[in-house]
Amino acid sequence: MRLIVPLQGVVQGRGGLFVGSLIPCCLFYFLQLYLKRRRSPPPPDSDSTELPRTSSRSSLFTRGNSIGRVRVSSRAAPLAKPPDSPYYIGLDRVKTDPYHRVTNRDGIIQLGLAESTLCFDLLQRWMSENLMESLMMQSDVDGGFDVSSIAMYQPFEGLLEVRVAFADFMSRIMGGNVSFDPSNMVITAGGTPAVEVLAFCLADHGNAFLIPSPYYPGFDRDIKFRTGVELIPVHCRSSDNFTVTVSALEQALSQARKRGSKVSGILFSNPSNPVGNILSRETLHAILSFAQEKNIHVISDEIFAGSVYGDKEFVSMAEVAASGDFDKSRVHIIYGLSKDLSLPGFRTGVIYSFHEDVVSAAKKLMRFCSMPVPVQRILISLLSDTRFIEEYMAAHRQRIRDKHFLFVEGLKQLGIPCAESGGGLYCWVDMSSLLTSYSEKGELELFEKLLSVAKINATPGTACYCIEPGWFRCCFTALADEDIPVIMERIKLLAESSTS
Amino acid sequence: MGLPLMINNDDNNNNKVELSRVAVSDTHGEDSPYFAGWKAYDENPYDESHNPSGVIQMGLAENQVSFDLLESYLEKKNPEGSLWESKGSCGFRENALFQDYHGLKTFRQAMASFMEKIRGGKARFDPDRIVLTAGATAANELLTFILANPNDALLVPTPYYPGFDRDLRWRTGVRIVPIHCDSSNHFQITPEALETAYETARDANIRVRGVLITNPSNPLGATVQKKALEDLLDFCVRKNIHLVSDEIYSGSVFHASEFTSVAEIVENIDDVSVKERVHIVYSLSKDLGLPGFRVGTIYSYNDNVVRTARRMSSFTLVSSQTQHMLASMLSDEEFTEKYIRINRERLRRRYETIVEGLKKEGIECLKGNAGLFCWMNLGFLLNTNTKEGELELWDVILKELKLNISPGSSCHCSEFGWFRVCFANMSEKTLKIALKRIHEFMDRRRKVLNC
Secondary structure, eight states: OTTHHHHHHHHHHHHHHHHHHHHHHHHHHHHHHHHHHHHSOOOGGGGGGGOOTTOOOTTTTOOTTTOOOOOOOTTTHHHHSOOOSHHHHHHHHHHHSBOBTTTBTTSBEEOSSOOOOTTHHHHHHHHHHHHHHHTTOBOTTTSOBOTHHHHSOOOTTOOHHHHHHHHHHHHHHTTSSOOOOGGGEEEESSHHHHHHHHHHHHOOTTOEEEEEESOOTHHIIIIIHHHOOEEEEEEOOGGGTTOOOHHHHHHHHHHHHHTTOOEEEEEEESSOTTTOOOOOHHHHHHHHHHHHHHTOEEEEEOTTTTOBOSSSOOOOHHHHHHSSSOOGGGEEEEEESTTTSSOGGGOOEEEEESOHHHHHHHHHHGGGSOOOHHHHHHHHHHHHOHHHHHHHHHHHHHHHHHHHHHHHHHHHHTTOOBOOOOBSSEEEEEOGGGOSSSSHHHHHHHHHHHHHTSOEEOEEGGGGTOSSTTEEEEEOTTOOTTHHHHHHHHHHHHHHHHHO | OOOOOOOOTTOTTTTOOOOOHHHHOOTTOTTSHHHHHHHHHHHSBOBTTTBTTSBEEOSOOOOOTTHHHHHHHHHHHOTTSTTTSOSHHHHHHHHHHOOOTTOOHHHHHHHHHHHHHHTTTSSOOOGGGEEEESSHHHHHHHHHHHHOOTTOEEEEESSOOTHHHHHTTTTTOOEEEEEOOOGGGTTOOOHHHHHHHHHHHHHTTOOEEEEEEESSOTTTOOOOOHHHHHHHHHHHHHHTOEEEEEOTTGGGBSSGGGOOOHHHHHHTOOOHHHHTTEEEEEESSSSSSOGGGOOEEEEESOHHHHHHHHHHGGGGOOOHHHHHHHHHHHHOHHHHHHHHHHHHHHHHHHHHHHHHHHHHTTOEEOOOOBSSEEEEEOGGGOSSSSHHHHHHHHHHHHHTSOEEOEEGGGGTOSSSSEEEEEOSSSOHHHHHHHHHHHHHHHHHHHHHHHO
């Protein structure tokens, strides 16, 4: 433009405004044209002047005529996009500004991750006393290390000793009335691969599992990503305390069939996530009867079985399957130590199946996700230390119960009720009174306000496919007692600012 | 190849619940001779003192030659077991809770530095491009999920590691189209063979998504020549497909100068559209002799692949305990330099022992320079120059000599009579016993022929 202004002044003096603006415009136009020609890409051959220095071959890495960017598969494409579920969005936001009691009191408090730190002191003590021995690194002969016991290839489904240890442990924490056969068990690197491997074994691409909702948002990723298996929510209501009914299952199944969807099984969590209720023996029996009648599978995710704090006793689906005349081969259990033993980092998962072909296939699939041998050695030692485990589990349950009481009481004081729960590391909170509109939109608005104003990450029911708006999952087992009044204060402020 | 075995799923008479195609398929390949020999070994395993006439396992590529180096390192650096434990209560808590699919930064840095060392500093590795998986098996499968759709294909040069049939195809639904290599040029990959494989796929209406090679090669025990790598990358650029280089044996090359990693080729290329089709798989199972730890990595020059692989690695995370245990060991410059050097030397000596021992019996091996095995030619012993002839001989070696070795046909070799023989998963004494058995067998044969 600097070029044009002086010319304009020159021209205006003689030819008037019209000419004064036309000539500069034309000049400007021609200038643009000239610059564009100069900037146009050179013909392809001249790329050869920029060959990589490693080689003198002129044909090396020729780009050809239309070689574009190399692509990834279509099933990978969705993974590359940023997550759109509030479950993940919330988790990511906390990372940007995490609360710390001392160094960042204004940070975002994490209530969106179901993990417990309540009994770390006990675990820490055990590890410091037993870790080396459990790794079996000490060789008796000369006291030197013998690394081969943890370094070499072992069966991918887990050493017999670790399966025996898990079988015993699971039996104990699940009430003692059920026994697990180690040869029906396969050990995995976490609950995530356990669920996925079962999905691969029980359903084809395009088939579906019925899943009572609200359900754990992670299942969308764990089940659907690579297997192509669909999840069909079976909506549960607060009037039933979100417990699934056979009629709801029946309805969901017939609707699925009408749509041409093939249902291969039912997947549910017990204790349930995100609600935290314990399914009664009768409900389990009813689910299994339904599955038997429709000839489909039942997958019971019992990963919170040891985190029961209420009065209701936990009953494993394995126990129900063993009693009565059911075809047990349709029953499969998922377990792991991420929740009950606070060891998510160790990556510990269990698939337990009554179907020998499923066990056989799962064993072979373990090469893709097996538990490292040193970790197996540690767990053999840990899980067979029955005295410690008893002490630990009692403390774990008690401390969850105490924390649960404090948290729920705090909310109660604010007039915010919670669903009845007896297990898990969270509570299912009814924040519908804080909604500006009783809808999904209203709930997501509240979710955002909680995050940005109250600086609290709680998982909204929408992320869990809950059909009633206003419910949020709040995980409380990584909180210190002092954190709870801070949280309640923040919610109180938010509630007051909403109503004002 | 790999048609699913149909168990009678439609028979509702006995009301048996159905399983998936993946569950009933035999693509896991465990019914093949490669694994049958393992069963024989499991039933009658050789033991120096308790079972000296048992089956010697020469079908498992495991590295036990350098355990003492690991052990002395652990003793020296770790008197109170502190290496294995986290420092203080804060450390343990992090360890127990940590399940971030990014992986521990210190561990990724240690892996990057270790991989650089193996390549003599000829290529740099960015720790943020390292994605951790529970073993190289998982890494190869993960990459296949990301790079190809069901019914697409990866081109793989033959002979190849039998496990690929399972790892690359079973859950992914992706096919393998072989790039045929033969002994006329020491089984090296040629541009002609690449083109032929590509055309074969195209004629069958199969979409090729990439080439997957192992360098150094399994089962050949030889490095891929630099020129072959350049030709390969050129081919991949022209066809606009990916290049996956499984370099799991890179630290087991006998003479470091003989190994060219695809990372070196790519190091000086600025053109992103060329670079971003290259992906490297690595693991600690072979070079460091730690298969029990389940540590694998994908190193990709493609941001999209790194991001996607990272998220997908949730299905196959490396335990935080493992990352913690190995981070300090792998970043210890003095230890890694010494380990890599001595390990190479010992593997070379083993290789020479077995190759010379075989030569004395008139048995030739492919000229190898890497890995935990040699590629042995027993073509002259076959009754018929066919797959059946080869499997007959394999059976004799298993039953009479009590040696489990891997037949070339299980590696899809286009020539018959080749066998992969592992030598690093046993003591030197056991290796000599194996050679003795071969000597006795050949002796008996010579006597029979001379009658």
